[in-house]
Amino acid sequence: MSDVLPVLRVLGMLVMLFALAMGVPLAVSLHQQDGVWQVYPIAMAVALVSGSALTFGLRRYQRELLPRHGVMLVSLAWSLLPLVASLPLTLACGLAGRPISFTHAYFEAVSGLTTTGATIFTGLDALPVSVNVWRTLLQWIGGMGILVLAVAVLPMLGVGGSQLFKAEAAGPVRDTKLTPRMTGTAKGLWGVYGTFSLACVLAYWLAGMEPLDALMHMFSTVSLGGMSSHDASFGHFRSPLLEWIAVGFMLLASCNFALYFIAMRKGHVREFMSDPEMRATLGTLVGVGLFIGLLLWIKGVYAPVEALRQGLFHTISVASTTGYASSDYLGWPVFAPVMMLMLSGVATSAGSTGGGIKMVRMLILFKQAQRELTRLVHPNAVQPVRLGGRVVGSPMIFSVLAFMLVYAATLILLSMVLMLTDLDPVTAFSAVMASLHCMGPGLGAVGPTSTYAVLTDFQVWVCTLAMVLGRLEILSFLALLTPAFWRR
Amino acid sequence: MSDVLPVLRVLGMLVMLFALAMGVPLAVSLHQQDGVWQVYPIAMAVALVSGSALTFGLRRYQRELLPRHGVMLVSLAWSLLPLVASLPLTLACGLAGRPISFTHAYFEAVSGLTTTGATIFTGLDALPVSVNVWRTLLQWIGGMGILVLAVAVLPMLGVGGSQLFKAEAAGPVRDTKLTPRMTGTAKGLWGVYGTFSLACVLAYWLAGMEPLDALMHMFSTVSLGGMSSHDASFGHFRSPLLEWIAVGFMLLASCNFALYFIAMRKGHVREFMSDPEMRATLGTLVGVGLFIGLLLWIKGVYAPVEALRQGLFHTISVASTTGYASSDYLGWPVFAPVMMLMLSGVATSAGSTGGGIKMVRMLILFKQAQRELTRLVHPNAVQPVRLGGRVVGSPMIFSVLAFMLVYAATLILLSMVLMLTDLDPVTAFSAVMASLHCMGPGLGAVGPTSTYAVLTDFQVWVCTLAMVLGRLEILSFLALLTPAFWRR
Ligand SMILES: [K+]
Ligand SMILES: [K+]
Numbered sequence: 001m002s003d004v005l006p007v008l009r010v011l012g013m014l015v016m017l018f019a020l021a022m023g024v025p026l027a028v029s030l031h032q033q034d035g036v037w038q039v040y041p042i043a044m045a046v047a048l049v050s051g052s053a054l055t056f057g058l059r060r061y062q063r064e065l066l067p068r069h070g071v072m073l074v075s076l077a078w079s080l081l082p083l084v085a086s087l088p089l090t091l092a093c094g095l096a097g098r099p100i101s102f103t104h105a106y107f108e109a110v111s112g113l114t115t116t117g118a119t120i121f122t123g124l125d126a127l128p129v130s131v132n133v134w135r136t137l138l139q140w141i142g143g144m145g146i147l148v149l150a151v152a153v154l155p156m157l158g159v160g161g162s163q164l165f166k167a168e169a170a171g172p173v174r175d176t177k178l179t180p181r182m183t184g185t186a187k188g189l190w191g192v193y194g195t196f197s198l199a200c201v202l203a204y205w206l207a208g209m210e211p212l213d214a215l216m217h218m219f220s221t222v223s224l225g226g227m228s229s230h231d232a233s234f235g236h237f238r239s240p241l242l243e244w245i246a247v248g249f250m251l252l253a254s255c256n257f258a259l260y261f262i263a264m265r266k267g268h269v270r271e272f273m274s275d276p277e278m279r280a281t282l283g284t285l286v287g288v289g290l291f292i293g294l295l296l297w298i299k300g301v302y303a304p305v306e307a308l309r310q311g312l313f314h315t316i317s318v319a320s321t322t323g324y325a326s327s328d329y330l331g332w333p334v335f336a337p338v339m340m341l342m343l344s345g346v347a348t349s350a351g352s353t354g355g356g357i358k359m360v361r362m363l364i365l366f367k368q369a370q371r372e373l374t375r376l377v378h379p380n381a382v383q384p385v386r387l388g389g390r391v392v393g394s395p396m397i398f399s400v401l402a403f404m405l406v407y408a409a410t411l412i413l414l415s416m417v418l419m420l421t422d423l424d425p426v427t428a429f430s431a432v433m434a435s436l437h438c439m440g441p442g443l444g445a446v447g448p449t450s451t452y453a454v455l456t457d458f459q460v461w462v463c464t465l466a467m468v469l470g471r472l473e474i475l476s477f478l479a480l481l482t483p484a485f486w487r488r
Numbered sequence: 489m490s491d492v493l494p495v496l497r498v499l500g501m502l503v504m505l506f507a508l509a510m511g512v513p514l515a516v517s518l519h520q521q522d523g524v525w526q527v528y529p530i531a532m533a534v535a536l537v538s539g540s541a542l543t544f545g546l547r548r549y550q551r552e553l554l555p556r557h558g559v560m561l562v563s564l565a566w567s568l569l570p571l572v573a574s575l576p577l578t579l580a581c582g583l584a585g586r587p588i589s590f591t592h593a594y595f596e597a598v599s600g601l602t603t604t605g606a607t608i609f610t611g612l613d614a615l616p617v618s619v620n621v622w623r624t625l626l627q628w629i630g631g632m633g634i635l636v637l638a639v640a641v642l643p644m645l646g647v648g649g650s651q652l653f654k655a656e657a658a659g660p661v662r663d664t665k666l667t668p669r670m671t672g673t674a675k676g677l678w679g680v681y682g683t684f685s686l687a688c689v690l691a692y693w694l695a696g697m698e699p700l701d702a703l704m705h706m707f708s709t710v711s712l713g714g715m716s717s718h719d720a721s722f723g724h725f726r727s728p729l730l731e732w733i734a735v736g737f738m739l740l741a742s743c744n745f746a747l748y749f750i751a752m753r754k755g756h757v758r759e760f761m762s763d764p765e766m767r768a769t770l771g772t773l774v775g776v777g778l779f780i781g782l783l784l785w786i787k788g789v790y791a792p793v794e795a796l797r798q799g800l801f802h803t804i805s806v807a808s809t810t811g812y813a814s815s816d817y818l819g820w821p822v823f824a825p826v827m828m829l830m831l832s833g834v835a836t837s838a839g840s841t842g843g844g845i846k847m848v849r850m851l852i853l854f855k856q857a858q859r860e861l862t863r864l865v866h867p868n869a870v871q872p873v874r875l876g877g878r879v880v881g882s883p884m885i886f887s888v889l890a891f892m893l894v895y896a897a898t899l900i901l902l903s904m905v906l907m908l909t910d911l912d913p914v915t916a917f918s919a920v921m922a923s924l925h926c927m928g929p930g931l932g933a934v935g936p937t938s939t940y941a942v943l944t945d946f947q948v949w950v951c952t953l954a955m956v957l958g959r960l961e962i963l964s965f966l967a968l969l970t971p972a973f974w975r976r
Pocket of ligand 1 (some may be wrong): 044115116117118224225226321322323438439
């Protein structure tokens, strides 16, 4: 049990960092005079006091963290930080005369931090603007991972970051291509992220968005979060140009950021272009987008050019786990929304800001299945699984397969729990899937023109759990439940 | 290409065996004077002529079959024998003034032979009784596997049966516990099957069914097929006693027949009782049945005793892949029908007459996932996967995992194809699932009170393919598509 104390100490530092982040909505609130500025100093004070109490009260537990600690920290962080993040939401909405429940505030904070981007608020356009800035900023913070941030900053504070970085799940092939020095790597990733963010906000602004809208939609785009400051989401702007810009940045953010980092740092452009996962991610997103565009044209839903844009924008938005919508795609032929939702589970790369199973796992599984088919007929054929020229060892294949299994079990279990509360199968499965993939809008009652507010509080908590499990790629969290974890 | 000739020769023999089986409906038709007896001599003649033409025309290709041949024979048999089986259906329905299309006749034959038991006919009670006998008999033949039959009989005709037995998929741990002599084994399995059949028909008859109804429902029960001679399925009888008898025989038929064989032959009763797969199958069926009974009681659908019976009967019927219904369970709380349908994919044992993934694969996967969770925290722990005291080797685990993957891919792919034809997601997914598990009724438009006749011809063919893929456990069929299969 004393294990938890050094972990709580680090958690205290993260809480203090959150207090700093609240400076952004505070500044916006003061500048825009949206009438809720008082909320932010209060929330900041609470965060600073509780954070520093943990950090300084437990300073004698400062030590190098073990793998066990890493898993514990990630789980605690993703469970408790939303509490801190939800504080300004609760206070500001109350002050603005639109009180929200604890369940809803916590859901919204988790939805932001996990970059799910599902919303439980209605009347977004009428909210104090600083609330929308805070909602969308949470995605931007969560996009690169709170723990990557910690790795970049905390070593200065005397905490060994390597264990954190390992525990923060970022797909099965993490570490392999990065520099040995974790701190440098984390800073490099944030550098890439910052560059994309700057480019994105400028592009949105130049293409016609108001500056604050550009900022908030940049937060949602590069993090693949998908929250908007408007109820109509991207449909508010009625601008094909803005949609194409979003498509470009969503594609960028769907690939492994370490690849960009290495390409920029070492100039390995050819290695970058030949990365099998990146090619598969981009090929899938654009290929299926074109197919759905074609379908919309053939079925007569839109004229040809419009069909192509609608198909590409929505497929890439949903499948990259962003979840922007500019029209109600649930009215399309049923194949399209289901295909897009399922694709959100597999399309994005490991090390991107996207959610889901990650493309590299699908590639490994595909090659493994191919090998099994061959072995069925030629039982003695020896043929290792290869990916991008490298041999993928058996332990890696096993762990990918186990991941798939736990993923499927989680999906089915949580959906069945929702159905036990008499939710219809389409809404239940799609809500869990959209939450688990950190995507956002589902089908049925939680479609792109609806919100999760149609669910009961219990159902909302199930979806909240699904978002956290999805962001942690499930296994890290489940490890906590095994007896082996608690054994010395 | 010359590879196919020895295979076609064996196929000819199977076609001739089918001609003999038509003697059963012929006898019933003559005895009951249902007015379509002329149909059977015609169909028998066609089968005998084409079968003997293949067998004797290709007699110089008589040779020991290779693994490649086994896969080919199974695939050809499951594609072409339904043609023979559908002939009496087409002729008899035509003669009775109720013509059916080729698509529907083929679907019904595949549904019978794969023991899916889904029907595309309406007005079953008004059909010539010999047609119902033939429909249900097909399940009984298919139940133990046309190819097990072939193994038992064909060696007398000079065909090596061991390859066939291997290619006929019967779960991942086949061969291990059986006698070395395949012929003896196959005969032993038929002995068990015959004993259960006799007991079942007697029990149904003594409990009040008409003799022919008892025969037909025995065919459907021990094969876990689930076809009925009545539109109202088991609801026709309004007899709790008959439902409890059905429950007993469905539970028996859901376990590995080789276990019964070994228990009877060697008296290994303790080994029999401690088989982990059997315990898991029975525990799952009864446990979930009780849970659903409880749910029906708590939600106020039925009075306590009625809730228990309804829950157990329908859960065991659907999850054992039989698919009998005595009431419209789609009206129950949504959790129940979805749970029952999903359970049909995993509950039955390998070597039973049931369909789906098979319980032993789930056990292996569960243990493998458990091991992975441990390894996440203790990376150096060496811990083999064990099942029933035996170590399960890596190749077996790999092939189970690959199977799961191909199963999931098939399920998703075929459902997406159905959705491309604008079928709603619930009907599409459940129809493919119910077909792939060789279960029968789905949800939505293909529920227990409906038939597959609501689907278009194209959709019916997709479900037909799913039934064959399910029965072949997919992999054997997919092997045909790999280049390695065709290489020498
Ligand atoms: K998202
Ligand atoms: K069945």
